[in-house]
Amino acid sequence: MVFRSSYLPSAPASTPLTWIGAAVPPGKADIEALFGGVLNGHFALRSGGIERRSLVCLDTADWRLRRAGLDLVYVERDGLLALSSPDSGRIEQTVGRLRWPAVINGIPAGPVRDALSGPVWVRALLPIAKGRLVGLRFSVLNEDAKTVARLVWWDGSLQAPGQAALPARVDIECLRGYQKDAGEVVRLLSAGAPLGATSGSWLDDMRGTAGVVPISSQRFEMQPDQPADLVVAEALLAYLFDLEANVAGVIGDVDTEYLHDLRIAVRRTRSIVKLLGDVLPEGLAERMAPEFRWLGQVTTPARDLDVYLLSVDELAASVSRPDELDPFAEHIRGQRALAYRNLVRALRSRRFSSLCQVWRAELESVVAAPAWHQLTASQLADERVRRIFRKVRKRASLIGADSPAEEVHALRKTCKEMRYLVELFKPLCAPKAYKQVIRDFKDLQDILGEFQDSEVQAAALRQFAQEMIDGGTVKAGTILAMGELCGRFDASQRNARDELTAHHDAYLGKQAVRHVKRLVRR
């Protein structure tokens, strides 16, 4: 890894090799002797300086950068952000001292921020791991004593979480115009020293040694012939893990996705408790359902306001006088602060901690001694997916151009429940059929979502307008701009309804039935 800002972006990259020998050479003289011996007769070696770097490996909680093949490192001493990818090389930006976590707007404008804004989206960048590197630099010289490549021996250590040595590495930095020489150096070192090619970066080593993992769902395995209560309890434990993993981020208001992900975990839990709760010990589902309903309710106001704030610029751009919406945005920010205060109080309450404790204990006792043997996991999946699909089709068939909005909402809810059910049983599904069913339902849910969101947003706008009028400070221009938005939401809801009835067959017709029938492997 090269941290020098003067390196040309298009210059040939460095080639890393990892030490695979039994014992790492203990000192600089030993390393110099090793390199000198291997290169002797081909190149001369000149010892250079020592570099020390403290690195912070950054990513979002769900590792968006890693998934996009990007490595982001903050070099503390230099206040430097370096972003690298195997395809597009490395870009760097001096950002000064920054405190993490930070959202994208908290990073000064520059090339790294520009490159990050897409992959990172609204998520905050967090320190995933911290490490320290000590690099011993050497120049490789040709017969004219001209540097044709540079070697850097890196000794690294993980500083957090935990402390451990990282595998030693050697970077062979190619210089422009001397690629052949650098290739020869790589060949000689690989053949003459216990150094092996490495595909991963330093950050891979740091993440691997630290044993850190991203927040994500579906970390449970499932076999077709397992007891039904065992697989349901294990899935619910995974959702509980997701839920709890997001609590600190919500309380710290790190970014808005923590609350979103927490709510998804709650929704999945509620759906599965409702659809499969009968396989759990008697009375457990009935006892826990109201608790999760409460949790869903306490998180709703804050999330609704987050959605408004995230789209406020887009909304402003859609009205004739965007500035008129500024007081509205201010009102939303104030409401959001209040809503988050209430939410944090709920997440710190005894009721919430008791909910998590009791739920975990109950689920773990099911996992320890599964007792429901009437159906296997595969039989349960097949039976329940077909059952809810029948319900979805029945509800959808009743919806026409004049159906009340409540019926459309009920259909959306059932569709969501079906999707969560299918996603839970993913390990038991035929991959192709699974993709088709998810795709069918995603399209349908998008339309239903647009219908409901438009209605909810229009209703909320009316409520906000009333609150602002009651507050006595709002101007007519702001109310008019909000009225413009209301009109757009109403139109969008009408469009969604037209699309829903027009495409009904595409989502729930014979083809969709075929996909569902083939879904669960037997």
Next chain:
Amino acid sequence: MRENRRTLLWDLDPQGAASYLFRIRPRVKGGSPKLVQQSRPLLDAVKATDFEGLDLLPADFTYRHMDIDLNERPRPERTLRRLLQPLEDEYDLVVLDTPPSMSLVSENVLNASDVVLVPLIPTVLSVRTFEQLSGFVAELDGRVPVIRGFFSMVDRRRRLHREILANLPLQHAQVSSIAVPAASNVEQMAVRRAPVTAFAPRSPAALAYLELWAEISDLLATRSSAAE
């Protein structure tokens, strides 16, 4: 380099002194004809020096015929400018090191440059050459570079050197008062094959070069802000 400017030095002198100093072989595959005809991209011939951020396009003996190669191109006096354009994203600064002559290559350099640095040995003949060059630049069409003379190989024990040093900057605003001494450290560059600022950074010659760079840097900044 001190300011992290990505810099390319093109050693246009077929004698290849700059290439020699940076320990880079004065050889370019295809030579001047291929570069001038653009059948070989300039960047392919570039070599990294031992100094990070500084690359060199080496000299080649075929450069002695570069005038002829340039003359075969459309609008020959603007050919180098066209050749350098693709490097704009790659480098912040390009330094063209030319042999001391008035030729089509020199005319190309004048057309391609923002600032032309002219080393002046404080003698009557070199003052005369500087005046000829200034007159020639003043008659150029379109974009005209800033000419800046500076004194080199100065020996203050000589009266003529002292007189020219004192008077010429007063007579010509284009001449800087910066003077690089005729010091053994400067001659040592060829022996050590390294810039004086690398091996004797506190020597009077090195300090004079740094002072000169500060002046050029200001000139470039002024030129750049005027262009905006």
